[in-house]
């Protein structure tokens with residue numbers, strides 16, 4: 001269970017303090033939680049604060065009751081937080097199999113590594129020995145990153161807009177991947193998304209706007225109002241996958 005207690009994140013702008021996150025209080029224990037809301041609302045910043053990439057100006061973060069606010073990304077990863085970037089990282093010199101094996105933390109054979117690739121819709125034999133370098137497309141890289149997170153199977157997996165940079169055809173496969181993850185993952189998935197089809201598989205939806213939690217509740221209570229909602233939320237929901 002992840003607890004965010006009075007989390008604020010300020011930046012200095014033109015000599016003033018600008019509140020990017022403002023007094024956020026959330027407890028996340030559901031299996032699949034989506035964070036959505038208008039552009040610039042603070043979603044990516046919140047994901048980075050959870051992963052340990054940014055340190056909050058105020059507040060505490062607890063994972064299963066343990067205060068992890070002062071821990072680095074690596075220490076948090078060890079405690080069981082995985083983070084998938086909007087723009088995945090390339091690892092020159094390592095193959096796809098190397099990365100999946102590293103992520104799983106144990107020695108796994110080619111068939112098992114291939115299973116993870118198949119689950120994210122990649123034809124395993126074409127990818128298993130490929131180097132994770134600039135020759136992979138953004139969508140391929142994103143799916144490899146999701147396969148790594150599946151192999152890690154941590155307490156909390158955070159995905160920042162997994163749909164970004166993925167074509168519509170691959171996006172349909174990605175939805176299936178997340179539906180599958182929802183069924184089989186042991187921990188929680190926290191996913192930042194503007195996509196109705198992703199929000200549609202969430203147990204809970206949190207709407208972040210202007211650095212604050214604007215709405216929060218079970219999908220059935222939040223999604224209908226979002227779909228008929230304020231213009232800026234609607235455009236944020238529809239603008240993203242092109």
Ligand SMILES: Nc1ncnc2c1ncn2[C@@H]1O[C@H](COP(=O)(O)OP(=O)(O)OP(=O)(O)O)[C@@H](O)[C@H]1O
Nearest residue numbers: 011012013020037038039040041042043044045046
């Ligand atoms: N280091 C920084 N300095 C100044 N402003 C910042 C900084 N980091 C973030 N911001 C601003 O904070 C706001 C929130 O940014 P963030 O990326 O968290 O939004 P988001 O909800 O993820 O947006 P999107 O839906 O467009 O991805 C934006 O207005 C952004 O420009």
